[in-house]
Amino acid sequence: MKIFKTIDVAIQIFILLIAVFKNFANDVNVDWITYLLLIAAYQVLSSLIHFFIKIKKTWWRITYSILGIIVGILTILYNNNTIPFSKIIDIMIVLAPIMGVYYVVLSIVETVNIYNKIDTDTKIVDE
Numbered sequence: 001m002k003i004f005k006t007i008d009v010a011i012q013i014f015i016l017l018i019a020v021f022k023n024f025a026n027d028v029n030v031d032w033i034t035y036l037l038l039i040a041a042y043q044v045l046s047s048l049i050h051f052f053i054k055i056k057k058t059w060w061r062i063t064y065s066i067l068g069i070i071v072g073i074l075t076i077l078y079n080n081n082t083i084p085f086s087k088i089i090d091i092m093i094v095l096a097p098i099m100g101v102y103y104v105v106l107s108i109v110e111t112v113n114i115y116n117k118i119d120t121d122t123k124i125v126d127e
Contacts, residue, residue, distance in 0.1 A: 005111040012104050015039045043103045060106045067099050
């Protein structure tokens with residue numbers, strides 16, 4: 001688990017550093033949407049892997065999963081024309097960056113806790 005968590009955090013930080021570096025190195029605006037989609041896709045994949053492996057789930061991770069379910073519901077409602085596209089965009093402009101930052105912090109905290117062998121009492125689901 002230690003190796004997986006370390007690689008997980010390293011990939012997320014690497015993608016973010018590339019985006020920042022390209023922005024300052026080229027003196028041009030980086031296509032941030034590409035990097036945002038890349039980090040978002042990776043975070044969804046990472047979250048799914050975490051969901052299926054047998055580890056103790058913390059409140060942090062369950063909260064992120066609930067936010068993911070909300071995004072899924074919004075997508076379904078948009079596809080059924082229940083919510084107009086402009087409202088979806090308004091919600092996602094606020095929700096997506098919060099989820100991205102939240103997941104990076106969550107991953108870093110979990111990884112540091114593994115290396116420090118901190119066992120918190122906030123674990124609520126033990127599979």
